[in-house]
Amino acid sequence: xxxxxxxxxxxxxxxxxxxxxxxxxxxxxxxxxxxxxxxxxxxxxxxxxxxxxxxxxxxxxxxxxxxxxxxxxxxxxxxxxxxxxxxxxxxxxxxxxxxxxxxxxxxxxxxxxxxxxxxxxxxxxxxxxxxxxxxxxxxxxx
Amino acid sequence: xxxxxxxxxxxxxxxxxxxxxxxxxxxxxxxxxxxxxxxxxxxxxxxxxxxxxxxxxxxxxxxxxxxxxxxxxxxxxxxxxxxxxxxxxxxxxxxxxxxxxx
Numbered sequence: 001x002x003x004x005x006x007x008x009x010x011x012x013x014x015x016x017x018x019x020x021x022x023x024x025x026x027x028x029x030x031x032x033x034x035x036x037x038x039x040x041x042x043x044x045x046x047x048x049x050x051x052x053x054x055x056x057x058x059x060x061x062x063x064x065x066x067x068x069x070x071x072x073x074x075x076x077x078x079x080x081x082x083x084x085x086x087x088x089x090x091x092x093x094x095x096x097x098x099x100x101x102x103x104x105x106x107x108x109x110x111x112x113x114x115x116x117x118x119x120x121x122x123x124x125x126x127x128x129x130x131x132x133x134x135x136x137x138x139x140x141x142x
Numbered sequence: 143x144x145x146x147x148x149x150x151x152x153x154x155x156x157x158x159x160x161x162x163x164x165x166x167x168x169x170x171x172x173x174x175x176x177x178x179x180x181x182x183x184x185x186x187x188x189x190x191x192x193x194x195x196x197x198x199x200x201x202x203x204x205x206x207x208x209x210x211x212x213x214x215x216x217x218x219x220x221x222x223x224x225x226x227x228x229x230x231x232x233x234x235x236x237x238x239x240x241x242x243x244x
Contacts, residue, residue, distance in 0.1 A: 019165045043194065043225040050196045054164045103234045106205045109197040116232055 009036065009075040014068050015053075017061030017086065022053045025071065039078045040136050048117050049073070051110045052084035052130050060086030060128055078136040082118075083129065090127030144173050151215075152184040153177050160192055162199030174206045183215030190221035190244055200233055207239050218242070 011032060015021040026046065033042050053071060061067040067087050074081040096111055114121050118132040145156040155177065157170050177185065187203065189195075195203075207217045221244040222230065230241045 023165050046194060047196065047229070050163060050194070054196060054198065058164065103237060104204060104208060106201040106208070107197075109200055109233055112233070113197055113229075 007074040007076045007081075009073075011073040012071070014070050015057075016065045017057045017063060017067040017069050018065050019054070019057060019063065021069075022050070022057060025053065026050070029073075036075060040075065040080055040134075044117050044136075045080055045082075045134065048114060048132055048134060049082055049084070051113050052082065052132070055110050055130075056084050056086035056088070056128075059091065060088030062088070080134045080136065082132045082134070085124075085129040088128050090124070093123040093127045144170060146173070146177065148182070151182055152186070153182040154186045154188055156188045156190070157192060161194040161196075162189075162192055162202065163194060163196040164198040167198050167202050171202055171205075174202070174209075178206070178209045178213065178215075183210070183213060185210055185215065185217050187217070187219045188221050189219060189223070189226060192226070193223060195226055195229065200230070200235065203235065204238075220244075 009032070011029070013025060013028075015025055029046065029049070033040065033045065049071065053069060056069045057063060061069060070083075070085040072081075072083040093111070097115070099108070102108070114130070114132060117134070119135045119138060120133040122131050123129065144158045147154040155173065157166075159166055162170060185206070187206075203219065210217045216239070218240040219230070220242050222241060224243060227241065227243045230236060235241055
């Protein structure tokens, strides 16, 4: 990640809306995150980024490689800001959140993971931009 | 390559790679379908080499459990890391089948 006066590290990438591009992104993420192992829980950070990116690629862009997904990571101290945007039509995140996940259903857990693992989750009105804050000083999940 | 150890109607599956995520589940899904179709009724998924499972991977584990249950079989997930155990418990998977750590 790049150094910046406001943030200790930043990483901004625009990816083609494919699952392969998501995996390529994580090759770079793993390289860059080695230096931050003391400050962030790499599993929890990756899980949050994965869920947001996969959702944007599969549902936001329908895996159309002509479309782009933007991902921005900003780390200050132990506070990680994650923003993922896609060029899709968005979705009704209010209704999706209100729906309780069926424990034997085979889908629909991505949002639940975001809300469970992030300290703050916000969607744009349209639902094609999600921003999350994960504060690794706040410790384990409740 | 996903490793499968068979003995009668029991199978132990060790998925290849270190993730069960959107990019890797198509191969594993086919393997699970084959195993269930071949009459396995006692299925163990060994996650000792797996460091990350996303919501797609959780969906595959649940789908496999649903298939086994319909056929009167059982599923157990073993050797999950502490982080995966916490994730699985938070998704209430342990209410349906055995999920244990390494």
